[in-house]
Amino acid sequence: METTSEYSCAYCGEPNFIFVDLSAGGQQSYIEDCQVCCRPNVLYIRVDEETLDVEIDSEYEG
Template identity: 60%
Template structure:
Protein backbone atom coordinates (compact mmCIF):
# COMPACT_ATOMS: atom_id res chain seq x y z
CA UNK A 1 0.00 0.00 0.00
CA UNK A 2 1.35 3.42 -0.97
CA UNK A 3 1.62 6.03 1.79
CA UNK A 4 -0.58 9.12 1.69
CA UNK A 5 0.57 12.50 3.01
CA UNK A 6 -1.37 15.70 3.58
CA UNK A 7 0.32 18.83 2.26
CA UNK A 8 -0.76 22.43 1.79
CA UNK A 9 -1.05 23.78 -1.74
CA UNK A 10 1.50 26.59 -2.25
CA UNK A 11 -1.04 28.50 -4.36
CA UNK A 12 -4.46 28.28 -2.70
CA UNK A 13 -3.34 27.12 0.76
CA UNK A 14 -5.85 24.27 0.89
CA UNK A 15 -4.81 20.94 2.40
CA UNK A 16 -4.58 18.14 -0.16
CA UNK A 17 -3.75 14.45 0.09
CA UNK A 18 -0.98 13.06 -2.10
CA UNK A 19 -0.31 9.36 -2.62
CA UNK A 20 3.47 8.91 -2.67
CA UNK A 21 5.18 6.07 -4.55
CA UNK A 22 8.25 5.68 -2.34
CA UNK A 23 9.47 2.57 -4.20
CA UNK A 24 11.26 4.75 -6.77
CA UNK A 25 13.53 6.49 -4.24
CA UNK A 26 14.20 10.24 -4.39
CA UNK A 27 12.16 11.95 -7.09
CA UNK A 28 10.63 15.20 -8.33
CA UNK A 29 7.44 15.46 -10.34
CA UNK A 30 4.53 17.81 -11.02
CA UNK A 31 1.02 17.12 -9.78
CA UNK A 32 -1.99 19.40 -10.14
CA UNK A 33 -3.68 20.72 -6.99
CA UNK A 34 -6.96 18.90 -6.40
CA UNK A 35 -8.61 22.21 -5.42
CA UNK A 36 -7.25 25.00 -7.67
CA UNK A 37 -5.74 22.79 -10.44
CA UNK A 38 -2.42 24.67 -10.53
CA UNK A 39 0.81 22.67 -11.04
CA UNK A 40 2.66 21.78 -7.82
CA UNK A 41 6.26 20.53 -7.83
CA UNK A 42 6.46 17.55 -5.49
CA UNK A 43 9.89 16.55 -4.14
CA UNK A 44 10.11 13.17 -2.41
CA UNK A 45 13.21 12.09 -0.53
CA UNK A 46 13.78 9.02 1.60
CA UNK A 47 15.59 9.10 4.93
CA UNK A 48 18.02 6.41 6.16
CA UNK A 49 15.09 4.28 7.36
CA UNK A 50 13.31 4.49 4.01
CA UNK A 51 10.60 6.85 5.28
CA UNK A 52 9.43 9.37 2.66
CA UNK A 53 9.66 13.12 3.24
CA UNK A 54 7.57 15.27 0.91
CA UNK A 55 8.03 18.96 0.08
CA UNK A 56 5.81 20.92 -2.30
CA UNK A 57 6.61 24.11 -4.20
CA UNK A 58 4.92 26.47 -6.60
CA UNK A 59 6.22 25.83 -10.11
CA UNK A 60 8.18 29.11 -10.18
CA UNK A 61 9.80 28.45 -6.75
CA UNK A 62 11.35 25.08 -7.55
Protein backbone atom coordinates (compact mmCIF):
# COMPACT_ATOMS: atom_id res chain seq x y z
CA MET A 1 0.00 0.00 0.00
CA GLU A 2 1.31 3.47 -0.90
CA THR A 3 0.49 7.01 0.11
CA THR A 4 1.88 10.40 -0.80
CA SER A 5 3.69 12.62 1.64
CA GLU A 6 5.61 15.89 1.59
CA TYR A 7 9.09 16.90 2.75
CA SER A 8 11.14 20.08 2.45
CA CYS A 9 14.43 19.88 0.58
CA ALA A 10 17.42 20.19 2.92
CA TYR A 11 19.21 22.33 0.30
CA CYS A 12 16.68 24.71 -1.23
CA GLY A 13 13.76 24.36 1.20
CA GLU A 14 11.20 23.72 -1.54
CA PRO A 15 8.38 21.25 -0.83
CA ASN A 16 8.54 17.87 -2.56
CA PHE A 17 5.87 15.18 -2.80
CA ILE A 18 6.87 11.52 -2.78
CA PHE A 19 5.22 8.11 -2.65
CA VAL A 20 5.77 6.23 0.61
CA ASP A 21 5.41 2.44 0.69
CA LEU A 22 3.50 1.83 3.92
CA SER A 23 4.21 -1.91 3.78
CA ALA A 24 7.99 -1.31 4.02
CA GLY A 25 7.82 -0.81 7.80
CA GLY A 26 7.48 1.89 10.40
CA GLN A 27 10.99 3.31 9.91
CA GLN A 28 12.55 3.79 6.50
CA SER A 29 15.43 5.78 5.06
CA TYR A 30 16.61 6.38 1.55
CA ILE A 31 18.02 9.03 -0.79
CA GLU A 32 15.68 11.05 -2.99
CA ASP A 33 16.68 13.83 -5.40
CA CYS A 34 14.88 17.15 -4.95
CA GLN A 35 12.34 17.75 -7.72
CA VAL A 36 13.37 21.44 -7.85
CA CYS A 37 17.16 21.68 -7.38
CA CYS A 38 18.02 18.00 -8.12
CA ARG A 39 20.29 17.66 -5.06
CA PRO A 40 20.19 14.40 -3.07
CA ASN A 41 18.34 14.38 0.26
CA VAL A 42 18.56 11.63 2.85
CA LEU A 43 15.00 10.99 3.97
CA TYR A 44 14.11 9.48 7.33
CA ILE A 45 10.52 8.28 7.21
CA ARG A 46 8.41 7.25 10.18
CA VAL A 47 4.99 5.66 9.73
CA ASP A 48 2.57 5.39 12.64
CA GLU A 49 1.34 1.84 12.18
CA GLU A 50 -2.02 2.53 13.83
CA THR A 51 -3.00 5.78 12.10
CA LEU A 52 -0.70 5.46 9.03
CA ASP A 53 0.41 9.07 9.55
CA VAL A 54 3.76 9.74 7.86
CA GLU A 55 6.54 12.04 9.15
CA ILE A 56 9.61 12.79 7.04
CA ASP A 57 12.88 14.44 8.04
CA SER A 58 15.41 15.36 5.38
CA GLU A 59 19.11 16.17 5.62
CA TYR A 60 22.06 16.79 3.33
CA GLU A 61 23.50 13.71 1.65
CA GLY A 62 27.12 13.12 2.50
